[in-house]
Amino acid sequence: MLPAVAVVAVAVAAVAVAVAVALPAAPALRHRLARCALLRAAGWSRRRLAGGGGEVRPSQERRLRRLLPPGTARGSEAFRERHPLGRSCPDGAPGGRVPPLRPWALLRGCWATDPPLQGSLLYLAALRDAFPQALAPRATALLSWAPDHPRAPAGWPLPTLYCTPAEAGTLPSRAAALRAQLLFALRARALRVLEAGLATELHDALAALRAGWPGLAQDLALGRLSPQPGLPEDARGRLQALLAPDAARAAELRAECARGFEGIVQRLWPQLEVVVVGTAHGAERLYCDGLRQADCKGLPLFCPFYRAAGALLGVNLWPEEPAPRFLLCPDWAFFEFLPCPAEEEPRTVLLGELWEGREYGLVLTAQPGEYRCRTGEVLRVAGFHKQCPVVEPVRRESQALSVRGESIPEERFCQSLCRAVGMWPGARLVDYVCVESGLLGATSGVCAPHYEVFVELRGLRDLSEGQRYRLDQCLQEDFPVYKSFRFKGSIGPLRLHLVGAGAFARLREALGPPRPMPRVLREERLLRLIQSTVIS
Incomplete structure (x- = not known):
C-alpha cells in the first residue's frame, strides 16, 4: 500500500x-x-x-x-x-x-x-x-x-x-x-x-x-x-x-x-x-x-507498449531511442521464461533470474484460468531497471519457415530477403509474405516441398529468373541446413512472385481484427487472395 x-x-x-x-x-x-x-x-x-x-x-x-x-x-x-x-x-x-x-x-x-x-x-x-x-x-x-x-x-x-x-x-x-x-x-x-x-x-x-x-x-x-x-x-x-x-x-x-x-x-x-x-x-x-x-x-x-497474447506486459520509458525496448512490469502479469536454445527438459526461470544478453521464450499467466501459456514470443534481455528486466522482442516462433524441420526464423528470413533485394538495382522492398508448399495442395505440382514468397517492390516492375534465384542463393548462404536439403533435393527451389501495389493492404483487410502482420500464411483463403494479385 x-x-x-x-x-x-x-x-x-x-x-x-x-x-x-x-x-x-x-x-x-x-x-x-x-x-x-x-x-x-x-x-x-x-x-x-x-x-x-x-x-x-x-x-x-x-x-x-x-x-x-x-x-x-x-x-x-x-x-x-x-x-x-x-x-x-x-x-x-x-x-x-x-x-x-x-x-x-x-x-x-x-x-x-x-x-x-x-x-x-x-x-x-x-x-x-x-x-x-x-x-x-x-x-x-x-x-x-x-x-x-x-x-x-x-x-x-x-x-x-x-x-x-x-x-x-x-x-x-x-x-x-x-x-x-x-x-x-x-x-x-x-x-x-x-x-x-x-x-x-x-x-x-x-x-x-x-x-x-x-x-x-x-x-x-x-x-x-x-x-x-x-x-x-x-x-x-x-x-x-x-x-x-x-x-x-x-x-x-x-x-x-x-x-x-x-x-x-x-x-x-x-x-x-x-x-x-x-x-x-x-x-x-x-x-x-x-x-x-x-x-x-x-x-x-x-512504440510505447509491449503486449503479447492480448495482455499489456511492459512499457517503453525511452521515447527518443530508435530501437524500442520495454520494461517488464512485475505487477501486470506472472512471467516465466524458457532459455533459448530450447533444452531437452524445459524448466522455466522467473522474472528475477534472467541474464543480460540472453534470449528467452515467454511463458505467460495473465488471466485467471489461463495458466502458463506459451506465447511464441522470443525476447532478448537488453538490461535491467533495478531488478526488472528491460527486453527487446526478437521473433515469433509461429512465423518460422519449415518444410523439412529446418526452421528458418522470421527475422533472419527477412534479413536474407532484404540482402537479395539490395542486389536488384533500383528496387526497395515494401512488403512480403511466405507460404509453405503444403498449403498449396495439388496446385504446387509434383515437386519437392518448397517455399513460395510473394513480394511487393518499389522501383521494379518485373523479375528476371536470375533475380528470382538470388533469394534462394542467399538463403543457402545464410542457412547451412537449408543448403544441405537443397543439395540433396529434399527441398525444392524457392519460388518468388511479384504482386501489384495495394495487394498487402487488401490482405490486411481480409485478416480481420487488427493484429501484427503474419509472415507465413496458414489459411487457404488468404493464399488465394495474394495469388490473385501476382503480376510477375
Missing part, C-alpha cells in the same frame, strides 16, 4: 479529473486540468514502478496470488509443479477496449493493479518529458481501425488529445476508416503527435495519401467526405457534419504532394514532434524502417 501522502495526492488528482469533466468551462481549460491531474497520478505510478523494481520476486508472488482461485496452493514453485506448461496462447488484439476513465479508477490504482491505466499514465508522462508540447489539446491524430468497437488509443485517459472522431475508426471497411481518419488529420496543421494502432495502419494510410492526394485535397477544400466502398451513408453524414471547407490547407496539401513524398509527414505537419505506433517490433519492423527512410524521415518513431 502506498504512503498516506501518496493516497492524498492521487485522491486530489482524481477530484481534479472529476472537476475537469464536469466543469462548464472552455475545452482548453478542462484539458489543462485533466492533464495536470493525470500527470500527477502518473508520477505516483512511476514511483510505484521504481519501488516494485527493487522487489521483483515478492511483486510476482502477489500477482500470482491474485490470478489464482482462493484456496489454491500458494507460491510460484507449487504453482509450477501443479500446472504443466500450457499450449500456445490464443492470439490477442494489440490493444484492448478500455472504458472511459472515472475518478474512482485513479483511487483504485493506489491499491490494485490496473495495467491499461498505469501503462497509459506512464506513456503520457514519458511523452510529455521527451516532447513538451505533445500533450496539447486536439493535437494528436489517430489512425486505427477496429470494426467492432473502438480500440483504446495510447492516451485514452485524456481523450481531449485527439482530433480524429472515434466513429471514423469503426467503419466496416479498413480502407474507408483509414482514409476518413487521414482526412481529419490533414485538417489539423498544428498536429504534434501522429499515432497509429499498428505500423501497418500508418503505412497503408500514407499509401492512400500517395495514391489519392488529389481527392483528399478536394475533400478538404469543399469540407466533405467523399462516398467510399465500406462507408455507410449515415456514418458519412455524421462525419461530414464535423468538417468545414479549408481551401488554404487543400492548396498546401497539393503543393507538398507535388514535391514528392520523401519526408511528407514532417512537411504536412511542420510542428509534429513524434510518430507513435502501437507495435514496432517483429513483423512491424519492416514498415517502421520504411517509414523512417521515406515518409516519416526526420521524425522519431515511438
